[in-house]
Amino acid sequence: MTDGEDESGGETAVRRERFAGGPAREFLSSMAFDDRLFAADLAVDRAHVVMLAEREIVDDDDAGAILEALDDVADAGFEALPDGEDVHEAIETAVIDRVGPEGGRMHTARSRNDEVATCLRYEYRETLLDALETTVAAREALCEVAEAERETVMPGYTHLQPAQPTTVAHWALSYEAALARDTERLLAAYARTNRSPLGAAAFAGTPFEVDRERVAELLGFESVLDNSMDAVSTRDFLVEGTAAFAGLATTLSGLAEDLVVYANKGLVELDDDYASTSSIMPQKKNPDTLELVRSTAGDAYGGLQGLLTTLKGLPRAYNRDLQNASPHAWRVADDVVEATDVAAGAVATATWPADELEAAAGEGFSTATGVADLLAMCGLPFRTAHEVVAEAAERGADYDALNAACEDVLGEGIDTYADRETVEATLDPTASVASRDSAGGPAPKAVAETLAAALDGCATDTDRVGGLAADLEAARDALAAEVTTYA
Numbered sequence: 128m129t130d131g132e133d134e135s136g137g138e139t140a141v142r143r144e145r146f147a148g149g150p151a152r153e154f155l156s157s158m159a160f161d162d163r164l165f166a167a168d169l170a171v172d173r174a175h176v177v178m179l180a181e182r183e184i185v186d187d188d189d190a191g192a193i194l195e196a197l198d199d200v201a202d203a204g205f206e207a208l209p210d211g212e213d214v215h216e217a218i219e220t221a222v223i224d225r226v227g228p229e230g231g232r233m234h235t236a237r238s239r240n241d242e243v244a245t246c247l248r249y250e251y252r253e254t255l256l257d258a259l260e261t262t263v264a265a266r267e268a269l270c271e272v273a274e275a276e277r278e279t280v281m282p283g284y285t286h287l288q289p290a291q292p293t294t295v296a297h298w299a300l301s302y303e304a305a306l307a308r309d310t311e312r313l314l315a316a317y318a319r320t321n322r323s324p325l326g327a328a329a330f331a332g333t334p335f336e337v338d339r340e341r342v343a344e345l346l347g348f349e350s351v352l353d354n355s356m357d358a359v360s361t362r363d364f365l366v367e368g369t370a371a372f373a374g375l376a377t378t379l380s381g382l383a384e385d386l387v388v389y390a391n392k393g394l395v396e397l398d399d400d401y402a403s404t405s406s407i408m409p410q411k412k413n414p415d416t417l418e419l420v421r422s423t424a425g426d427a428y429g430g431l432q433g434l435l436t437t438l439k440g441l442p443r444a445y446n447r448d449l450q451n452a453s454p455h456a457w458r459v460a461d462d463v464v465e466a467t468d469v470a471a472g473a474v475a476t477a478t479w480p481a482d483e484l485e486a487a488a489g490e491g492f493s494t495a496t497g498v499a500d501l502l503a504m505c506g507l508p509f510r511t512a513h514e515v516v517a518e519a520a521e522r523g524a525d526y527d528a529l530n531a532a533c534e535d536v537l538g539e540g541i542d543t544y545a546d547r548e549t550v551e552a553t554l555d556p557t558a559s560v561a562s563r564d565s566a567g568g569p570a571p572k573a574v575a576e577t578l579a580a581a582l583d584g585c586a587t588d589t590d591r592v593g594g595l596a597a598d599l600e601a602a603r604d605a606l607a608a609e610v611t612t613y614a
């Protein structure tokens with residue numbers, strides 16, 4: 128196949144002697160990464176041939192023979208394909224090898240340009256659906272953590288400095304929310320991927336009376352890309368999808384980094400399955416899987432950059448540069464989906480040591496904001512309350528320090544504003560969290576509402592993704608049924 132010279136020197140039914148490929152044959156070939164398009168191309172070929180027969184562009188006998196040959200090619204598998212510049216050409220050659228010259232009618236009214244563009248979209252739909260399922264599963268894993276750790280108080284950080292106490296549930300749902308938006312972006316990319324270029328031919332349409340809508344329907348596409356020059360030229364659906372993956376990878380990198388930091392502080396215990404050890408230091412348990420998840424964002428940005436740079440400034444309509452565009456998209460998708468799955472597994476199996484978390488939650492006068500809020504609620508301007516608590520922070524984080532600071536700054540005791548019991552309650556991390564019950568806040572009551580909405584969102588998206596997968600399945604069945612009528 129791609130491994131050097133074959134006996135015919137590269138000459139096939141499709142690629143006659145003149146363009147059999149000389150020294151640059153391997154360089155020209157996309158066979159090394161075209162196995163990903165094998166199933167897509169067979170589907171596209173079948174749908175196209177069915178449409179050609181329905182339109183009486185190819186007679187039923189020839190269509191039947193081609194469709195039978197395609198089944199045989201499918202059974203033999205990608206590895207059995209004859210030599211070819213790409214999978215499209217190799218499959219056509221394989222059909223002609225089986226059917227004879229009449230097999231060449233399958234390429235009537237199309238070009239490899241609309242063919243490859245259609246195959247890429249057909250396959251990318253599956254890739255996006257897989258990503259969507261994996262992303263929703265990660266959200267569900269975060270919801271489960273939120274459910275189990277609704278009241279588990281933990282330190283919250285800004286600038287990686289202790290900032291305010293929060294809960295593990297609040298932390299987990301912060302990433303669920305981000306992944307929900309990543310899901311929206313993948314769904315949007317899916318919608319714009321799900322359009323059929325077929326029938327555009329090389330770029331300038333065809334004199335045959337093709338039915339573009341019918342081919343789109345047979346392949347489960349939502350609609351047709353109208354302008355035939357645009358249809359073969361554009362890879363913007365890959366840009367959009369890859370950008371969505373880069374965004375998803377960014378979310379994952381933050382999640383991974385948090386877990387690496389928390390593991391470092393003893394605030395989370397990763398399951399051994401998601402950790403590794405050192406080949407020399409026997410005591411080590413390292414968060415390697417999460418470090419690799421964190422690094423995936425770098426690969427994704429590199430892939431997006433590679434894709435965009437490949438596409439930049441290409442003239443209309445088809446240029447062979449496009450052959451090197453899609454591998455960026457496959458690589459990014461595969462890497463990010465795998466990282467999503469691993470991150471979800473790490474989250475689902477981690478344990479949260481409640482006592483350590485609560486102790487850490489109170490460190491660094493993390494309840495200071497709550498005290499300032501209390502003083503402001505008792506009538507002091509917030510800025511003045513901030514000044515009092517900042518002054519207290521220099522001395523300590525208890526009632527006496529606050530009272531002394533109040534006297535210094537305001538010339539009166541803190542009991543002018545709130546009694547000792549109320550002030551001391553604000554210094555308790557658990558009470559501090561419970562008081563912050565504004566919508567979307569960490570108080571268990573507020574988190575319960577966020578969690579309910581998140582679970583609803585997961586269920587809705589599961590239905591959506593299931594519906595899209597079912598549409599593809601139905602189209603596959605309908606095409607298979609159509610094909611059997613030519614047997």
Ligand code: ARG
Pocket residue numbers: 157212213214239240243445447449450451
């Ligand atoms: N393998 C090519 C690609 O991936 C498709 C072939 C179109 N080739 C051409 N020379 N018009 O883009």
